[in-house]
Amino acid sequence: DQQVKQNSPSLSVQEGRISILNCDYTNSMFDYFLWYKKYPAEGPTFLISISSIKDKNEDGRFTVFLNKSAKHLSLHIVPSQPGDSAVYFCAATLIQGAQKLVFGQGTRLTINP
Amino acid sequence: DAMVIQNPRYQVTQFGKPVTLSCSQTLNHNVMYWYQQKSSQAPKLLFHYYDKDFNNEADTPDNFQSRRPNTSFCFLDIRSPGLGDAAMYLCATSRQGTYEQYFGPGTRLTVT
Numbered sequence: 001d002q003q004v005k006q007n008s009p010s011l012s013v014q015e016g017r018i019s020i021l022n023c024d025y026t027n028s029m030f031d032y033f034l035w036y037k038k039y040p041a042e043g044p045t046f047l048i049s050i051s052s053i054k055d056k057n058e059d060g061r062f063t064v065f066l067n068k069s070a071k072h073l074s075l076h077i078v079p080s081q082p083g084d085s086a087v088y089f090c091a092a093t094l095i096q097g098a099q100k101l102v103f104g105q106g107t108r109l110t111i112n113p
Numbered sequence: 114d115a116m117v118i119q120n121p122r123y124q125v126t127q128f129g130k131p132v133t134l135s136c137s138q139t140l141n142h143n144v145m146y147w148y149q150q151k152s153s154q155a156p157k158l159l160f161h162y163y164d165k166d167f168n169n170e171a172d173t174p175d176n177f178q179s180r181r182p183n184t185s186f187c188f189l190d191i192r193s194p195g196l197g198d199a200a201m202y203l204c205a206t207s208r209q210g211t212y213e214q215y216f217g218p219g220t221r222l223t224v225t
Binding site: 009034043 | 117122144146153154155156157158161163168203205207209210211212213214215216217218219
């Protein structure tokens with residue numbers, strides 16, 4: 001039973017355009033969400049997070065949107081740059097829980113020149 | 114630079130031959146995690162430590178054990194590796210009370 005799902009295994013976007021990565025979750029108890037970025041031969045690195053009390057969080061070119069009623073979050077990257085090519089994982093957790101993350105299976109983003 | 118280090122980066126072992134993967138951290142975080150990630154799948158939590166307090170996931174096979182002799186080091190022992198245990202093993206750390214985890218580069222385990 002996969003509680004966090006990223007239904008697009010891959011996404012290809014032209015440099016300078018917007019990249020939108022999507023994530024759905026099934027457990028309505030989740031109340032904190034994170035996005036991680038992973039380059040080949042490296043571990044995932046934290047990118048941005050959002051608490052369920054917000055519906056948007058922005059950090060430079062990266063914005064995460066949360067739709068609690070739809071149990072859906074998305075990561076927007078504007079403008080997309082070649083260095084953004086990586087695998088992106090979304091993760092979810094419970095603020096009052098055991099400090100464990102549940103990950104999606106990742107989306108490989110390729111930015112084309 | 115403070116970091117999470119995993120050794121070795123690549124490990125080849127024979128079917129049934131015990132293997133140990135290691136993780137060390139200079140972040141002085143009290144929570145450490147081990148994940149298993151198979152190709153194109155989500156990282157799956159195997160177990161984690163709050164300080165020396167060990168927490169096993171319910172579906173982690175008994176074949177997997179862990180040790181944390183001190184704050185800086187954590188080991189993953191696979192007692193009798195099977196072909197299905199071939200995967201990337203990721204170590205991560207965090208400060209208690211925070212949700213951001215810091216990952217090492219992983220150890221890719223091959224079982225022959």
